[in-house]
Amino acid sequence: MTSTAPPPxxxxxxxxxxxxxxxxxxxSVVARHLSKSFGALTAVSDIxxxxxxxxxxxxxxxxxxxxxxxxxxxxxxxxxxxxIEVAGGNPRIDAVARGRIGLVPQQDGVFEREQALDVxxxxxxxxxxxxxxxxxxxxxEIVELDPDIARPLGTFSKGMRQRVKIAQAxxxxxxxxxxDEPLNGLDPRQRRQMTELFAQLGTGNRTVLVSSHVLEExxxxxxxxxxxxxxxxxAQGDFRAIRDLxxxxxxxxxxKCERAREVAGxxxxxxxxxxxxxxGDAELEVITTDARRFRLEIGSICQKLxxxxxxxxxxxxxxxxxxxxxxxxxP
Amino acid sequence: MTTPQYSPPAAPEAIPDNPPRVKxxxxxxxxxxxxxxxxxxxxxxxxxxxxxxxxILVCTIIxxxxxxxxxxxxxxxxxxxxxxxxxxxxxxxLASSSLGHLVEDETLVYLWLRPAPRWILALSxxxxxxxxxxxxxVVPFSIAAWVGLEGDTSGTLxxxxxxxxxxVAYCGIFVFIGLIxxxxxxxxxxxxxxxxxxxxxxxxxxxxxxxxxYPSSLLSRLTEVELPLxxxxxxxxxxxxPVVAVIAVGLTAWQLNRANVA
Numbered sequence: 001m002t003s004t005a006p007p008p009x010x011x012x013x014x015x016x017x018x019x020x021x022x023x024x025x026x027x028s029v030v031a032r033h034l035s036k037s038f039g040a041l042t043a044v045s046d047i048x049x050x051x052x053x054x055x056x057x058x059x060x061x062x063x064x065x066x067x068x069x070x071x072x073x074x075x076x077x078x079x080x081x082x083x084i085e086v087a088g089g090n091p092r093i094d095a096v097a098r099g100r101i102g103l104v105p106q107q108d109g110v111f112e113r114e115q116a117l118d119v120x121x122x123x124x125x126x127x128x129x130x131x132x133x134x135x136x137x138x139x140x141e142i143v144e145l146d147p148d149i150a151r152p153l154g155t156f157s158k159g160m161r162q163r164v165k166i167a168q169a170x171x172x173x174x175x176x177x178x179x180d181e182p183l184n185g186l187d188p189r190q191r192r193q194m195t196e197l198f199a200q201l202g203t204g205n206r207t208v209l210v211s212s213h214v215l216e217e218x219x220x221x222x223x224x225x226x227x228x229x230x231x232x233x234x235a236q237g238d239f240r241a242i243r244d245l246x247x248x249x250x251x252x253x254x255x256k257c258e259r260a261r262e263v264a265g266x267x268x269x270x271x272x273x274x275x276x277x278x279x280g281d282a283e284l285e286v287i288t289t290d291a292r293r294f295r296l297e298i299g300s301i302c303q304k305l306x307x308x309x310x311x312x313x314x315x316x317x318x319x320x321x322x323x324x325x326x327x328x329x330x331p
Numbered sequence: 332m333t334t335p336q337y338s339p340p341a342a343p344e345a346i347p348d349n350p351p352r353v354k355x356x357x358x359x360x361x362x363x364x365x366x367x368x369x370x371x372x373x374x375x376x377x378x379x380x381x382x383x384x385x386x387i388l389v390c391t392i393i394x395x396x397x398x399x400x401x402x403x404x405x406x407x408x409x410x411x412x413x414x415x416x417x418x419x420x421x422x423x424x425l426a427s428s429s430l431g432h433l434v435e436d437e438t439l440v441y442l443w444l445r446p447a448p449r450w451i452l453a454l455s456x457x458x459x460x461x462x463x464x465x466x467x468x469v470v471p472f473s474i475a476a477w478v479g480l481e482g483d484t485s486g487t488l489x490x491x492x493x494x495x496x497x498x499v500a501y502c503g504i505f506v507f508i509g510l511i512x513x514x515x516x517x518x519x520x521x522x523x524x525x526x527x528x529x530x531x532x533x534x535x536x537x538x539x540x541x542x543x544x545y546p547s548s549l550l551s552r553l554t555e556v557e558l559p560l561x562x563x564x565x566x567x568x569x570x571x572x573p574v575v576a577v578i579a580v581g582l583t584a585w586q587l588n589r590a591n592v593a
Contacts, residue, residue, distance in 0.1 A: 071591075071592075074444060075444075076440060076443070076444070076591065076592040076593075077591040077592070078589070078591070091444075093588075095352075095446040095447065095448065096350060096352075096446065098444055098445065098446045099350045099351070099352070099445070099446030100350055101444060103440065103444055105437070105440050105593075107437040107593060109436040109437035109438045110438060111365065111369070111438055111441070112436070113368060113369065114365070114368070118365075119441075122361050122365055123441065123445070125353070125357060125358070125361040126353055126358055126361055126362070126442070126445035126446075126447055127351060127353060127445055127446065128350075128351030128352050128353035128354070128357075128446065129351060168441065172350075172351075175350075
């Protein structure tokens with residue numbers, strides 16, 4: 001008779017963290033290894049991302065592949081590789097998924113001989129909406145266009161055409177709204193109003209993806225960005241969080257505090273900063289690669305020196321700076 | 332203009348399972364009306380009027396030159412001018428622009444992205460071009476036949492039937508060509524002159540693959556005037572052009588499904 005030794009007891013191990021779920025359950029746009037080539041030119045290369053409801057800005061330098069990506073998301077062109085899912089379906093073949101998309105395309109082309117109300121009402125008709133003319137009037141009023149303008153679109157200014165394009169895109173209350181350079185041609189007041197509109201449209205369960213090169217205005221849409229450069233994904237998420245993660249890019253921070261010179265000395269001796277400049281009696285600018293440690297240290301130093309801090313302000317965590325760093329044009 | 336209240340549409344709380352579905356007949360009507368309005372330009376109407384007037388003028392001259400009613404020269408002229416030249420060219424100008432113009436000015440996206448089946452867009456484009464092409468060819472060339480044949484109803488009707496059949500087929504083909512080819516007018520003219528006029532007249536085998544032979548055969552059989560390479564049976568003459576149109580609309584829908592839309 002042989003006795004079998006009990007299996008050695010394994011030491012209890014901590015429960016491993018669950019693998020991150022990707023894509024998140026509430027994603028309305030999911031791209032998996034998406035690529036698009038035009039002959040030898042690769043416009044979009046192996047991009048994967050998921051976009052949740054809210055406003056996300058699609059950023060990238062000219063020729064980065066932004067418009068191609070928007071066309072892929074809308075199903076207007078087939079990917080060379082990978083897949084795209086919008087509101088649970090492939091818009092290229094799924095009419096229900098297409099019905100959930102609103103698109104403001106980049107190109108200026110409109111039905112030149114049609115009137116604005118007719119074009120927007122047709123968009124409502126083709127989306128299966130009731131009362132298309134009433135809805136078209138409401139949509140045109142939202143974009144501040146008079147529905148009763150009895151002129152063909154061919155006589156409209158660029159800004160007026162742009163607003164017609166926005167009206168036809170929002171008339172069916174899409175779940176996913178894609179806006180490719182939607183502020184082109186608008187005057188400053190209209191830009192502000194449309195920016196507010198896009199931000200408001202991004203509330204609730206609607207996803208708004210805005211491609212724009214005017215970073216100052218993009219910043220007003222919200223803080224979520226999807227940055228592509230040379231057809232590849234450069235970053236996705238809250239741009240300030242992205243900036244914090246960019247350890248390789250020193251961060252410039254302005255500090256307003258009493259006894260600035262002494263504080264600067266302590267910061268240098270503590271090795272927290274890579275550079276420091278005293279810019280005033282009670283103001284200094286530092287360069288650091290570890291913003292988190294710097295914030296801890298500055299508080300501690302000022303406490304010890306009995307120095308009152310009135311401002312700590314990062315100088316290069318605005319969207320433009322983050323964008324420059326990401327696309328390789330950093331200062 | 333009054334300043335509107337700022338009230339964007341409410342965001343849905345959850346993605347609806349069944350967003351509104353457009354009824355095919357409603358989508359067809361909407362697209363058809365839009366595309367029809369796009370078809371009616373001054374240039375195209377002028378071209379139709381000039382072609383029709385030319386046909387009527389020549390038939391009038393033929394009728395005056397002959398002391399008796401001679402069917403043969405009138406039918407031969409209309410076979411060449413109307414069926415061989417004016418109808419294909421007019422159909423080309425109208426039908427190739429139906430979707431081709433939307434591709435060129437990048438407005439196709441506004442129809443393509445809507446949740447309607449693509450065959451509806453293809454059919455709308457075809458019907459819109461047919462709506463303009465049919466009256467602008469059947470009416471003037473029937474008048475031309477009636478004038479040339481000095482009121483002969485059967486000859487006039489024969490020409491009207493043949494014209495209608497030709498338009499039905501050509502419009503289908505040219506809607507498709509307009510969608511798939513840039514500079515579709517040039518390619519269409521090359522097709523009309525090289526294939527329909529030259530290659531198809533080389534022999535019976537090639538003639539079977541031309542559109543012109545079917546309406547010409549119908550005209551020939553109904554008027555009992557012998558026309559070159561118009562030797563298709565009555566059944567073939569009547570059925571092939573509509574079948575060609577159905578296939579062309581199907582191909583257009585298929586192409587719309589796989590198109591890269593700007």
